[in-house]
Amino acid sequence: MTTSATTQDSDNTKSPLILVDGSSYLFRAYHVPYLQALSTADGQPTGAITGVLNMLRSLKKDYPTGNIIAIFDAKGKTFRNDMYPEYKANRPPMPDDLRSQIAPLHEIITAMGLPLIVTPGVEADDVIGTLAKQADELGIETVISTGDKDMAQLVTEHVRLINTMTDVEMDVAGVSEKFGVRPDQIIDYLALMGDKVDNIPGVVKCGPKTAVKWLTEHGTLDQVIANADKVKGKIGENLRDALEQLPLSYRLATIKCDVELEQSAAELGPKAPDIPALTELYQKFELKRLLADLTNGGNEISSTNSKTSASGNSENEQAAVIAAVDVEKSQYDIILDKSLFEQWLKKLQESEVFAFDTETTSVDYMKAELVGLSFAIELGKAAYVPLTHDYEDAPEQLDKDWVLAQLKPLLESTKIKKIGQNLKYDTNVLSQYDIALQGIEFDTMIESYCYNSVATRHNMDALALKYLDYKTVHFEDIAGKGAKQLTFNQIDIEKAGHYAAEDADITLRLHQAIFPALAQSSTQLSVFNDIEMPLLPVLARMEQTGVLIDSDILADQSLSIGQRLAELEIEAHNLAGKSFNLSSPKQLQQILFEELKIPVIKKTPKGAPSTAEEVLQELALDYPLPKIILENRGLSKLKSTYTDKLPLMVSDKTNRLHTSYHQAVTATGRLSSTDPNLQNIPIRSEQGRKIRQAFIAPKDHKIVAIDYSQIELRIMAHLSNDKGLVTAFSEGKDIHRATAAEIFAVELDDVTTDQRRSAKAINFGLIYGMSAFGLAKQLHIGRQQAQEYQDKYFQRYPGVLTYMEDTRQQASEQGFVETLFGRRLYLPDINAKNGMRKKAAERAAINAPMQGTAADIIKKAMLAVDQWLLEQNDDRIKMTMQVHDELIFEIHQDIVEESTQKLVTLMNNAVELSVPLIAEAGSGDNWDEAH
DNA sequence: TCACAATCATA
DNA sequence: GTATGATTGTGAC
Structure with missing residues (x-):
């Protein structure tokens, strides 16, 4: 350690040195879905450029006084190729559409006045290492901005890493926490593991776990080598086989910190940006956002952007650039006469797909009355058809019934596809006017949800801000708020028309921004196409059906x-x-x-x-x-x-209770229910059950409730493929009893009530990503004993342990986990520095695939059931509720038995797992009896 | 009038 | 220990 009073002082007096690993960001930006779509009008791709520039911008914002230096790889071979000819031999050549972005990017960075270093013969890493070392020796605070884990070897008291794409910072403690070894052990660690991508050989079968184990035991690679003959088993042999080439791997993994550079870090300072050159470059590459920043006052972040930037979400920044909305150029028609309406109608009829939105008097679909409709076919052109604005002096509007009759075939056409934001609402409203909306192809709310369920709320204002960097006119802006809020029919047609037309226009733009990004992942696209969009009308039907209460x-x-x-x-x-x-x-x-x-x-x-x-x-x-x-x-x-x-x-119109199911709320893929929430009606207490007795069947009907038994544990068995667990389910055992028998080492029949209860708590804990601590609290036992139970469990079900470890690792590496059907859940905190948040994210990572897969399964079951119900076309059966693992039906008493049987079969066969999926049915005059 | 914390209902 | 939504009280606006 070289800590001294002087170096400490200089920490505070000098501005930090920011070393940017340009090449690593260039590669990563190139692979970001949003950015891939970017190019100039004549086809020059600009996504990677945009990504890197956005990243620089965000760095500038985070380190206003920072001395930023951008470092890129040079073309051609490096000294590592001389050392080892196969180095990076597996790398495919750089794609042309990436290569073509390098020179422009260098030009732009130079014009920005930032020092740019490209040194042939070495890699960017080595230049960064050299500059970092120089700075470290001078005690200058240094931040290396990179996405490359190898750089962890450079971390010292004064040097830390930041991944600007994920906003994760790493200091010495952070490295130890993330990798399990100190920064000075990172090279040893990398050498032991080798690197597939760079083609660096390591010890066969030695991954992070083994490398950390050995290094913790022996401290350094040399000591590991010296003790190689003591390592037992196959892995010991592998280590001994690797002894000869480990020194080479070590040298390859070592970042060179003594590259001869023309200038030292201290000499490299920013210059004033060359505004004319920048302007020209931004224009040439059509970087509108950056151009706007420039005209709004140099390189400062403009006021309109500060809103989005404040979130610190770099993805936000990237997405925002895509389709800057040029509202000034937008043309919004307000249709008050037949001829204009007919022109629009014709265009709509001839279109393949259009965006539309309904305006109504209420957010409650049961109370809402239609006030007008808006449409958009091409960007920037939209129309609003006002129908029932009735404030004083409102202009005369087209006849509502006539307009709806004209629109009905269009809205009911399955050939002409519709884009909308929360189309379930429009479906419900239109159905009050005897229009059965069809051709529901793209719901932007659901697109956003399937793309990233946790990034934002999925309302239009939030989406426009995130994906279009555009602040929409809010409803409150035109209607006021609070008790004095106007309903839409009371709003001036000019204002209302602009608002409504913009809604349709923005919806169309959102679709164009989000859908291609979503389609980058075939599994996410399939969740959208095969589960969520088909489910939308099913939910609409359930909502409209409602439930009967006494x-x-x-x-x-x-x-x-x-x-x-x-x-x-x-x-x-x-x-x-x-x-x-x-x-x-x-x-x-x-x-x-x-x-x-x-x-x-x-x-x-x-x-x-x-x-x-x-x-x-x-x-x-x-x-x-x-x-x-x-x-x-x-x-x-x-x-x-x-x-x-x-x-x-209870609705006056139907005398029934109509909930709203929300399809784009939960992080995991479950539905949620509000107004009222029908998914938390009491069941556990005696008093509570009385409330379920008030959920009754109509005359001559029964309530049938069918729920999946132990669905999440079955999914756990399927995902982990643990032999013991799979067998227990396949043999139809009481799973908690079976678990108890394993943990307490008794015969199945000898399991006591207490033991079964403990096993049940463990099984539940498992689903929630339990810790011994939590289990102890739950069971009122000591921490030690809880730990013993847990150890015993994993000993008996080793597949489960492996699965959990794999899930944690996958989450940490990719930043997300997936359900069986590819629904993705991002975990922003998974590599957080804050231990509590990180642990919480890990538990969520364990839970999400199970909870989410269960959600996928019941959604698929609902689709199958709905399909069957449509085929039956028998109004004696209705699906009325969904409560996560349970579907509730109203069925005429004459057909209860046969249809219940059919429904159970449909649910059992909703998907194929490696363990049986079991749905259990009950029926009665009310929901309580049906359980 | 609104946002937040605490509490408690469900799977 | 996971995931939600509704209610109430409370204090800031």
Whole structure:
């Protein structure tokens, strides 16, 4: 260590040195789907250029005082080829459409005034290494911007890495955390593993795990070599076989830090940008965004961009460049006369695909009334047909019925494809006007969701900002907000027309920006085409069908709960010695922990003493008040959320309850349900089940509920292909009992209730990416014992352990995990420096493939069921609800048995797994009985 | 009026 | 330990 007072001081006084690994970013940007689509009008590709420039821009923003130097590989062979002729021999030649972007990029960077280094005979890594070493010796804070893990060997007290595409920073501790070895061991580590891509030989079968193990044990490669004869097994032989060429691998993996450079880092400073040259280059390569920045004041980030940049999401930046919306050039028609309408109608009829949007009076599809429709066929040209604007002095509009009659064949055509944003809503609204929307091909909300379920919310304003870098007119901008918000029919036609036409226009643009990116991955595209888009009309039908509830049952229950609550409140106030609000956690804390001096067991994340259920449950053993609170909480929740509210939400039109299923909300692929949420209707408590009794079947009908048994564990068995688990399911065993028998080493029949309960907790924990700590808490056992259970589990089901390790690794390397059908879940925190966030992301990585595959499966089952129902064309069967692993139907009593059987079969065969998929059915007069 | 934290309902 | 949504109280706007 060379720490001294002087070097410490210089850290703070000098601006940081930013070394940019231009070549590594060039390659990576070249492979980013969004960027691949970019080119100039005459076909010169510009995606990689754009990617690198965006990255530089983001670096400039993050390090405003930084001294940025860009380093690129030179053409031709390097000294490593002399050392080892096969070095990088496996690399395919550089694609032409990448090569053609290098020279322009160099020109632009130079014009920007940034130092650019291209040194023949060595790689960019070596130049970076040399500059970093020089800076390190001077104690200058240095940041290497790269996506290449080999650079970790350069990290020191003053030198750290940043991956500007993922925003992950790595210092000395970060390297140790990520790789499991110190920066000074990285070369040894790389040498042991070898590198397929660069064709560097290593020890056969030695991956990161083994390399870390050996280096932890022996410290250095030399010591590993010296102790090679002690390593047992096949891997020991492999190591001994590799002994001779390990020194070569070591030399190849070593970044050269003494390259002779013309100028030292200290001498290389930024120059003033050559604005005329930059302008010309940006124009030549049609880099509109950058050009706009330039005209808005040099290289500063313009005000319109600061919004998007603030998120710090580099993907955001890249995507944004694609299709800058030039609204000034847009032409929006407001159609008030027949002839213009007929012109548009003709164009629409002749089109293959168009974007459209409905404007209504309410976001609630059951209450919404149509106010107008907008259409867009080509970018920048859109039209709005107002129908029922009825404010004072509103101009005369075309007759609604006439317009809809004209549009009906168009909207119902399966040949003419439609693009929309959240088309399920439009489907529901139009169906109120007897129009059955068809040809629903592209929903931009779902495109965005399938492309990246976690990157943004998928509403149009967010998508436009992210993918088009365009701030749309918000509904609130034209309608106001709060209690005084206008409904669409009250809005001035000029304003409304612009807003509505823009919606259609933006939808079209979004589709053009997102769909090609989505289509880059065939599996993601298939999730979109084969699952999500076909599901959309199915969900629309379920929503419109609704469910029947008996409001009287709920009203009675509200009454009796209310009485009990009043009693509890009096008791609680007596015990506390004063009156307080039982449902205020804050007041409760005060009473419990300060006035009654009850010990604090747990704190909330913010540090206040927790009054959560588990805490109160424990306290209830010793004190009377917590018990009262618990009962009060449980009951008031039921009353306020369910028994009071559900009857209020019944539709006047249908006398049924209509939820909204959201298809683009959850990260994992599940649906969610709101207004009301029908996916969290109580079942566990006695009181709660009474609420399910209010979900009834119509006269002469039964409720049939069919749920998948242990679907996530079955998926785990399938994905991990663990022999024990697969066998247990194939033999139809009670899985928790079987697990208990394995862990506690007893016969299946001798498993006690307690053992089965423990095994069940372990199985659940598994799905949630459990830790021994969490398991201990769940089972109220010691941490040690929980660890023993877990070890025993993995010993008995080794395939599961391997699968989990593989999943974690895959997540960390790729940044995402996938379901069985290729639905992708990105995990931005998977390589986070913050240990808690990283751990949380790892658990999500374990859980997502199982939860997500289960979601895929039930969605496929719903498609199969819906298909069958359409074929039957029998209104005595209706699919009414989906609750993650359960489908609920209303079936006429005459055909309950046969159709239930058919439905079970359809669900069982929704997909083929290596273990049986089992759906179990129940029926009754209400949802409770059907379970 | 709104956003947030705490709590609790489900799979 | 995973994934959601609704309600309530609370404090800032």
